[in-house]
Amino acid sequence: MKRYAIGVDVGATNFRLALVDSRGGLFHFRKFEVGAPRTAKGVVEQVGRAVEELKRASKGRIIGLGVGVPGIVDYERGCVLRSPHYPDWVHENLRDMFFKRTGLSTHLDNDANLIALGEMWKGAARGLRNFIMITLGTGIGCGIVLESRLWRGERGFAGEAGHMVINFDGPFCPCGGKGCWERYASQKGLKHLIEISQNDAKAEFLRENGGDAELITPEMLSNAAGRGSPFALAVWKMFGAYLGAGIASLVNILGVENVIVGGGLSKAWEFFADAALIEIKRRTYAETAERIILRRAELSDSAGILGGAKEVFSSRDRHQE
């Protein structure tokens, strides 16, 4: 009987899941909007129903559930300590809740970690022993793979790279700090960059895009850049420079040469990647700079699902050794 794992990727606005076989084949991909209530219990119930549906659809044996969530996860305990998108989740043991709801042995991890595992299994990081995965969404996610294993830190708290400082006296961040990386190189950051950009073409750009800087979306900015708007191109370039500065810090600290960039904003890759690479090379020694490979993620929506499933299969293999 064929074995499957179920991978689930819980995002800020929707969750995605699928059956995954041991070779990385993906079946019955589903995407649902997260409805109310957005409490831990509420979300586990919504995901749980979708998992039941997959169980019924499956013709094989389901050996476990791998769930990625945004936020700080205590991996050993299976506990979400905080999530930027789910303020109700404070020290919630989602792993136990998922196990109780679905009857499936569950792995719970930070979403960026599972995306890193997914890209390592089937995407842009295949064959890499060491790499840094950056996901550009509402904030910045980061998964660090050292010697082919996720480095989670002492309690799963590693990879909070979005909160490394990029400007000592920069804008306040909900984390308590100031000038954190994700105040610049994320969707939130993009808003800030639009705000601070003073460019002759700004007025024209705003006029063409509804007039309110607060309501500019990354898509609007990409579309405008595609049409050659000097303002939009300048904002993406600045975005790339800030992204690159942070990546340079990570490379200088970790001595890792491969960096994969994914997440929703990576769709604008063509508008920011060159600026990012220039900044990375400027801020690293020549010996390091010449070896750095900056690459775009390949799996988009399915990376986290594959990573979650991979966790399940790997853990099974470890236990059977």
Next chain:
Amino acid sequence: MKRYAIGVDVGATNFRLALVDSRGGLFHFRKFEVGAPRTAKGVVEQVGRAVEELKRASKGRIIGLGVGVPGIVDYERGCVLRSPHYPDWVHENLRDMFFKRTGLSTHLDNDANLIALGEMWKGAARGLRNFIMITLGTGIGCGIVLESRLWRGERGFAGEAGHMVINFDGPFCPCGGKGCWERYASQKGLKHLIEISQNDAKAEFLRENGGDAELITPEMLSNAAGRGSPFALAVWKMFGAYLGAGIASLVNILGVENVIVGGGLSKAWEFFADAALIEIKRRTYAETAERIILRRAELSDSAGILGGAKEVFSSRDRHQE
């Protein structure tokens, strides 16, 4: 016959060495000023002579040499790529040169890495599986220990934390970047902080200390702080805040809870440590912040020597397994 390793710590202005036994006992400690020529060959010759002297003084068998140098070291190849203090050293295979000069099997590593190993063996990091070692000297050195092993990165380039960005548009750094951490939290950084500090007591402080801001040493600043100079205290506090911001970034990235601070400037610990800890806690999530332990190094001058010797003994043990 008793076995010894020789540990050598090459600094910017002098080098120190000693015989070390397998239990960490330190004998015949010597300190010499580095004379001309400061080329790779010149320094190897000077260290080589001192090693010869130790060999003669030793009553046991010397099994190897462990040498720490400032700069970027390609650990696998035993090669110094660059050193901030020895501009002549460009891609010099010091390991081979030491071996040829002394006949001793040689380990060559970055100085901060060996200081981390020394503190782990006999100092402030005893018993820690994971920690970050920061050395505050002319620049910032950094050794990262994960799961009881040095993390050197793919080619020994990890730990260039002094060049992580702390201010995106900050002052230029010889590395090519701008606003690097060591432009603030090092001896070079202290000069910069004195320069930018605008404090009512600055004029008085300068008057009492020779009048020239360029010539203020860390010792002068510590002495003044000890006498209660508001200017000196404010500069050390700012130094601590910048130090703490960078450490917070490292903690956010690596998820490591123990940080050891050594190097010459750590003598001023009492004047900057509180400010550093406040800044670290401000810039990390509560769950992380409450676990962070910031500690002062214990071994000062002998840490690098012990670390170099430890490398020799550990490698011997690995080979005999």
